[in-house]
Amino acid sequence: MTHLAATASTIHLPHVNYVSILPILIMMGGALLLLLLSSLLRRIISTGVCTAITVMTSAAAAVAAIVQWDQVLANGAQTTIAGAVAYDGFSVLIQLLVPLALGLTALVADGYLKREGVVGGEFQVLAMASASGAMVMGAANDLIVVFLGLEILSIALYVLAAFNHRRAESGEAALKYFVLGSVSSAIFLYGIALMYGATGSTNLAKMAEFLARRAVLSNGLLLAAMALLLVGFAFKVSAVPFHMWSPDVYQGSPSPVSGFMASVAKAGAFAALLRVFVSSLATQRLGWQPVIWVLAALSLLVGAIVALNQQDVKRMLAYSSINHAGFILLGVDAADARGISSALYYLVTYTIMVIGTFAVVTVIAGRQDRATGLLEFRGLARRQPVLALALAILLLGQAGAPFTTGFLAKFNVIEAVVLTHGYTLAVIAMVSAAVAAFFYLRVALTMFSPVGEFGDGPDDDVPLDPAALVGAATPGAASGVTTVPPRAWSAAMPGIDELADAPPSEVVEARGKVPVPPATWVVIGFCALFTVVFGIYPAPLVDFAQHATLLFI
């Protein structure tokens, strides 16, 4: 793009290979079409129709991506549209993954919107717009295009976070996300500017070329640029210490949106991060790798450890997603072909698992997303065994249990790091996986333990006893993220001694079966089956991730 500016007097339109951006065009087109329809039609379009349009758009985009896949395999990777867009296996995988995630989210959101009585197509419009942003990030081969995708993705997400306007927490989450997101965008943009200063281009290929020719190791401008770009990405993938927003935002946002945020936003950001750093800035590895190392280690540890104390499942999942980000960062840290394919494999499996998990949370939470405390899951296995089983599978998958996709995902990233001699990081990752297994199993155990009997002795601080950690938190768990009481969440965490004789919660006993809309069943079933089937038979998925290589590596 930049070289166009030099010859601005006559505008040369670059040749556009439309197939290379077809999925993005379809996605944006779907968003615009729905927007147009909902503003032109006199009657409000029913949620079902909006969902259908979204799902069909996602399907069309996914089909386009499959066409692309064949083309890339046949013709090889290339850049198009004046080098601003990369057209390789890596980008195609993102073009496929994001519509899949969007389609699943739309199906979950269908039930959610009907339950909350929200009408109109805005939710789906925003979701499609946001997804197209993530897809742009996956294909971007120019920092400006990365930024463009980032903003398309984020701005729609800010609104989605606020979507439940009847809940104060939802608005608060959106505001926090927006303010902090703006700061990070500004930092990221500043990083782009510095990078332009250091290399004379924002095009990734040209940057790489420039850096390869001149071995600039002590260029302050370049180092600062990398630092700022990293901060921007770290914020989007919610890596520690840029994670502070995510627990509040995940908890405050409507549950389907949290799932979308955890999957699509992360997929887009990681895709761009991998492309910018592992591919274009590969020569500057000594500069950025230590930072990734620290980000990964901190995310792994903080995500796992803080999740232990959470009483709210959505909040716990936020920390768990921080932990997952740490794992994916392992692949970035390895910074070779194996690292990339393992990170991609992780992204794919994690996306499916997290959407499925949030789908279950959506139905459990009930109206206004109120019931997200750990207690609400107590006895679920007795009330709705299939739902509990599905959630158990998804949680075990996230914990990395064998015979789920999560096992091989964790195995691969750790293997990639070990092969590049990152033993310390590998040990940290394994320890954090062990700690993380605890809080996933805690939810699973809670589901399978009967209602109404717990806290029967002073032994309650045995680590693996969910009863010790549940309880007494109910009042706090429902009273939202408000700016007025600081420490709202940590205050809700009672000391172990207080828990020893916590009474059985009557709230829980009163719960009956939660209704699960058919579309949500489809999503939950798909995600659980995906997790198990590809856990037992991983070959196709692994192959896919291995073929989705980057253009330059």
Place this chain on the structure above:
Amino acid sequence: MLTVTWLVIALPLLGFVVLVATGRRLGEPWAGWLATAMVSASFLVAIGLYLDLLGIKAPVRSYSENLWTWLDVGGLNLHAGLYVDPLSMTMVLFVTGVSALIHLYSIGYMHGDKDFAKFFLYLNLFVASMLILVLGSNMVMTFIGWEGVGTCSYWLVSFWFERNTAAVAGKKAFLYNRLGDVGFMLAMFLTFENFHSLDYSTIFARVDSVSSLNITVICLLLVVAVMGKSAQIPLFPWLADAMEGPTPVSALIHAATMVTAGVYLLCRVHPLLHASPTASLVVAIMGAVTAFVGATIACAQQDIKKVLAYSTISQLGYMFLAIGCGAYTAAIFLMVAHAFFKALLFLGSGSVIHGLHGEQDLKRMGNLRQYMPITFITFAIGWLAIAAVPPLSGFWAKGDILDNAFAARPVLWGIGVFTAALTAYYMSRLTSLAFFGSDRWGQKHPVDPDPWAHHAEVGEQRAPVESPLVMTLPLWILAFFAATAGLLATSGNFSLSAWVDPVFGSSLFSNHLPAGDLWVLGLLDTVVALGGVALGIWLWVSRTDRPALEIPFLRNAWYVNEAYDTLLGRPSTRLAHFSAEEVDLKVIDGAVNSLAGLVRGAGRIVAKTQTGYLRNYALAMVGGVVLILAFMVTRMWWG
């Protein structure tokens, strides 16, 4: 057809899955019929495979297929692979065939049980596990099946877990099996260390490049595994206790799906055994001694199923004797024949127990031939078959083994012949007590009751009745095969040896006894068998009580249980108590709890930074930016 080999495993597995999902709703009898249909379909597929395999005219008929790869890291390739050759085919045929009959029988036997569907769910998984074990093309697949049958046997033996004895017996079976499993795992590790592969074909191709000491160690570890699974000395006590399970389970464990796994495993790894004469000798001695000890114990048992259980231990001993002599085909022959007559005997005894409303004490039976004619006739065929009376199958199968032993290891042959006499004797004793003599089932405690046997509830002493058709039909079929399986010994294209011998190739011990010797040996076997039968009938038809022949030493199974209890059980219980009360509570829990407390405390401190205030979050972000920039500055100056 061979390309659908996986169906053989998939069908029972499907039955299992369907029953898990809908078993309770299907209920009785549909759950039973579904399970039976699945195993029968599996049997039909197996027949198709057999016909296909016959069509292959290679020196070794075989078919292997890699279904998918599980893991491929650092030289370790884990495949879900299948391997079909005459050996595994034979196993598949009789495992599915006999299991299908046992399934059918169970529909009648388990009638009215509250966990009817659950029972069939376990049965299907049991059969599927056994088929995985048999068809696996590598040690890992075999091990998965190995563990699968172990787990299923645990569930099934303790199926009536409300009875304390059943729960204990289940645990016992599991523990003894675990001991053996340790051997299997160590053998696998050593194999991978030495052969760099766990695929059978690769292992066998590399036998020459591995030192014989290593091969011997691997073989001996596998023998430990086999001791557990096939109930050989010294790990045999669990099999007798496993009688606590419902009788069809006993039949399944003894005939088709569990104890034969050990025999199969050793036949499968025949190139290793062949390369290690020491291990072969150990196997032969283990087999002969077990055969003898098992038979002596069976002579003094009073519970009808216990007699049969020890008889299985003894018969398995014969099979290992054959393997130890290199006579693999003979071992397979007895395994097949034994599958028929032992399944028949167990199902027959189940019919007796069913007819007597739960009575298992031989001394409280008697004269049942009047009341249960079909059971009696079929049972009698099984009795004469296991006693090796010509021309029934047992005569040919056992004779084959004894001939080979005579040629290879004469001392062990002597033990084998003596054991054959004992076998004929104890089976005749059982039959005499149960089916001949006077009606004793109506009387109150005619002789001292066996404290270990199960007795019918008081007031349940109605006249015995013959069992329904679903139960007697399998008896007829099994009786037919128990009588005629000897035909497999004929020479010709369809004989067992023409079919299986090529698999073993040069590992097979070739005995060249002159025809005259064979006639003499056969005659001797016949005399021994008839003598044993005559002695058993003469001693036990009219009397039920001969203390001189039922000495406590044998009644208590050589006090092996007590020995284990004193030597291992009690010390380890004390150790366990010590570990639980001292080590676990104070040391381990202390460490774990303080570590958990530490982690949680750290979490709480970190969580405190999560204030909810936007400005604090922004501050943290800026802090992070500053730190990273500071790091970059160091890179600039010192990088």
